[in-house]
Amino acid sequence: MELEIKDKKALIGIWKVISWLDYRRWNPESSYDFINFFPSDFTNSERILTHWLSYITDRQMPFELIWDKGGHVLSEIVLKYSRCQLSTDETLDNHYEKYCDHSGRERYRFRSSDDITFASRYITDDYQSIKQTLEVLDRPAYKRNITAYIIEALEKFKSEEDLLLRVACALHLLTYRLDQKKANAEKAIQGVNDCQEFDKRLTIFKRTSTSDKKRLWCCVRDYKKGLYQQIFNRAIKEVAVDGAEELINIWNSLPMDQIELPGDVWNNSPLFRNNLFANVLDIDSVPKGWGMPKIIRELYSQLKNKEEINDFYPEQFDVTFDFVPRMCSKKLCNVCPFGQNGVESICIPTPNKYCPVALVSSGYITRCVGDQDECILRKGVGKGICKGALR
Numbered sequence: 074m075e076l077e078i079k080d081k082k083a084l085i086g087i088w089k090v091i092s093w094l095d096y097r098r099w100n101p102e103s104s105y106d107f108i109n110f111f112p113s114d115f116t117n118s119e120r121i122l123t124h125w126l127s128y129i130t131d132r133q134m135p136f137e138l139i140w141d142k143g144g145h146v147l148s149e150i151v152l153k154y155s156r157c158q159l160s161t162d163e164t165l166d167n168h169y170e171k172y173c174d175h176s177g178r179e180r181y182r183f184r185s186s187d188d189i190t191f192a193s194r195y196i197t198d199d200y201q202s203i204k205q206t207l208e209v210l211d212r213p214a215y216k217r218n219i220t221a222y223i224i225e226a227l228e229k230f231k232s233e234e235d236l237l238l239r240v241a242c243a244l245h246l247l248t249y250r251l252d253q254k255k256a257n258a259e260k261a262i263q264g265v266n267d268c269q270e271f272d273k274r275l276t277i278f279k280r281t282s283t284s285d286k287k288r289l290w291c292c293v294r295d296y297k298k299g300l301y302q303q304i305f306n307r308a309i310k311e312v313a314v315d316g317a318e319e320l321i322n323i324w325n326s327l328p329m330d331q332i333e334l335p336g337d338v339w340n341n342s343p344l345f346r347n348n349l350f351a352n353v354l355d356i357d358s359v360p361k362g363w364g365m366p367k368i369i370r371e372l373y374s375q376l377k378n379k380e381e382i383n384d385f386y387p388e389q390f391d392v393t394f395d396f397v398p399r400m401c402s403k404k405l406c407n408v409c410p411f412g413q414n415g416v417e418s419i420c421i422p423t424p425n426k427y428c429p430v431a432l433v434s435s436g437y438i439t440r441c442v443g444d445q446d447e448c449i450l451r452k453g454v455g456k457g458i459c460k461g462a463l464r
Contacts, residue, residue: 090455095389097439108144117308130193205256283366287335330386340393348461395435411459
């Protein structure tokens with residue numbers, strides 16, 4: 074189904090502001106390393122695997138807890154897995170335990186050797202995903218190294234136009250179970266190594282790429298921009314010594330518009346979606362079950378060739394993770410880039426000082442450009458598009 078766009082100019086204005094925010098989200102001054110690593114000198118590949126495992130647990134919990142406690146415990150598991158001769162089961166058993174909560178109910182949690190505990194919301198399910206991941210990477214071809222696994226996919230499919238989607242599908246097969254409730258490394262390996270099976274899985278993956286794959290797309294996104302892109306590039310150099318530069322160039326050149334928007338409660342919030350798109354779409358005509366990833370992908374497919382939005386791609390809407398709780402949830406419409414008043418009341422152009430609009434709206438630290446010709450917000454792009462303040 075093709076959504077009817079009622080106001081293309083307003084939609085382009087929304088996308089330009091979103092791109093403006095996303096650029097500031099990933100600039101070096103805003104970037105920082107979330108994970109509280111277990112004390113050690115980690116290789117870049119070990120950091121990437123810790124990052125991947127941490128995202129497995131990222132469901133319906135404060136992200137600060139996941140990256141602090143979860144990252145600490147999981148990074149020790151990665152350390153032992155990568156450097157010791159223990160089996161996958163032994164490695165996990167040393168850090169996964171049953172306990173009784175205050176009401177006497179049996180629960181499970183991860184524990185580090187320095188007594189940090191972490192229990193994700195869906196820990197028994199997450200445990201199976203972590204177990205499958207480690208069992209697949211235990212194959213001789215990968216030597217317990219997730220970067221080697223990704224490199225294999227890059228080299229196998231590097232001549233394909235949809236290379237990024239193929240790498241993403243391979244990563245999905247690595248971790249997220251297919252047709253069974255328990256970890257099944259053999260089935261995952263079959264999905265990756267059998268060409269016919271992989272093509273079948275890829276077809277399904279593309280058809281469902283905007284559904285229930287938030288954690289996957291967050292990781293793929295992180296390996297394409299920001300701090301973890303640098304770590305990922307260095308990890309490739311660690312593993313593929315001779316052909317590293319070619320692989321890094323291939324990866325960094327892959328089109329960003331093949332990455333899907335990770336759907337979450339913030340970009341799917343009716344407070345944000347229904348008010349911002351009130352004049353752009355007939356919200357009531359959007360099919361039931363369509364979340365923002367599907368909506369933004371469909372709108373993008375209609376306008377992607379317009380020169381005015383050549384910097385935009387769907388994943389950039391993930392700035393709502395920072396924007397919506399700060400602006401929409403607190404109804405700060407009078408200082409919102411999309412509000413009736415725009416940003417005039419808080420924009421004080423001062424070159425080399427920090428931009429108050431980026432800081433207030435999303436918590437991003439970025440320098441003011443000063444010159445009105447260089448700042449789309451001072452030009453009024455996005456101003457008055459959202460109807461939140463009028464309802």
